[in-house]
Amino acid sequence: MEIFLYELVGHDVTRPFSPHCWKARMALRHKGLEYTSLPVPFTKVRHVEDGFDRTVPVLRHGKDVVQDSFAIAEYLETTYPDRPSLFGGEGGRAMARFVESWSHVHIRSFVVSAALMDIYSLLDEVDKEHFRRTREAFFGMRLEDVVNRDPARLDEFSRSLEPMRLTLKRQPFLNGKSSGFADYIVFGLFQWLRITSSVRPLAPDDSVSEWFERCLDLFDGEGRKITAA
Template identity: 50%
Template sequence: MSFKLFELVGTDPSRPFSPFCWRTRMALAHKGLSAETLPWRFTEKSAIAPHGSEKVPVLLHHDQPVVDSWAIANYLEDHFPDRPSLFGGEGGRAMARMLNAWGDIAIVGGIFPLIIADIPKNLDAVDAAYFRQSREARFGKSLEEVMSGRDAGVVAFRKSLEPMRQALKKQPFIGGAAPNYADYIVFGGFQWARVTSPFKLLEADDPVYAWREKLLDGFDGMARRSPGHAV
């Protein structure tokens, strides 16, 4: 099944860290599929431009590109219906669509100000300069200024997880008895933070922490084996 996956990395090509690439990694594992990893860095846009994208993940299936983590999840579900379902039916797919937006806004958007100045430490000089310039232009302040309030910011972030926390008190995964793509949407953000920053996002007694630990151990510990911080 000739798959190739462009994944965002820094100085260590074996350490992918994009939250969106992790969604795709987990989706492939859920389907029992594997892909050749093609390490990609922020300033290597020319490598994926022929595939119609400026961002990763980009999945190549027999050299045909599928761009964007949500599109990839749908592609895998539709083209490999005989393998474990990512959504558990059309109702699950519809709910996952909402969670995909929530994951972008509340999880990735909520975590970003808490770890933003730690990310360049994982990059070489050229990519670190690109990241700093582009993100400081977006925020209108230095990365360090954006991150300066993270001790207070993490309290608000933890509170924002309460709907998820309440669900996890009644069931082991967002998807129910077993994880599905809804879990991978949210997990991607936490894995991104784990790989790039030593900042503690969750308390050890939080049901969200226990959920994250189970996903780190899933698929024979695939995510846990990726070098990260013990937070």
């Protein structure tokens, strides 16, 4: 049964950049599943699957339509129990939920502050208008004023990753000896930054950078198929 994954793109439809879509991509590859990527710009998201939802990723598998990267991972885990597990049980699922919340606070906020205008520059004109209008309403300020690349901000971000570094001293992946969905949650955010922006906040020999390189190599280099900005 064919699988379709709707993914967010800018004017270059070959460069999906959404962190949530990358979580779903990596989950599909972890399960060893083939899929067809369907690129969707911002202003077309509301038309996906006849208005099924207003965010992507959305996965179509036969009659099933699933939205939200975590829900997609749970769906794949239930639908394909005999393939490699994304969570390794309920404890791993709960841990992934914690990682999702932690990374939203500490990593997503940094990527937004560093790369918002870079993301804006990747869009078609109609999507730029939509992006500026909706994001400025959300932030209550101009996009340009959201961006913060002050060295002190970079240092603060680096310090916030210390829990990851301590974990990666003991094991190669957040999930343990092998990668799991907890890794793909964090990977998606760093991949978002890698694809959209030239900002590189960590040194190559940082253990988090080394972890990210290992994740880029997973599944025949799935993450490297899209070149860095």
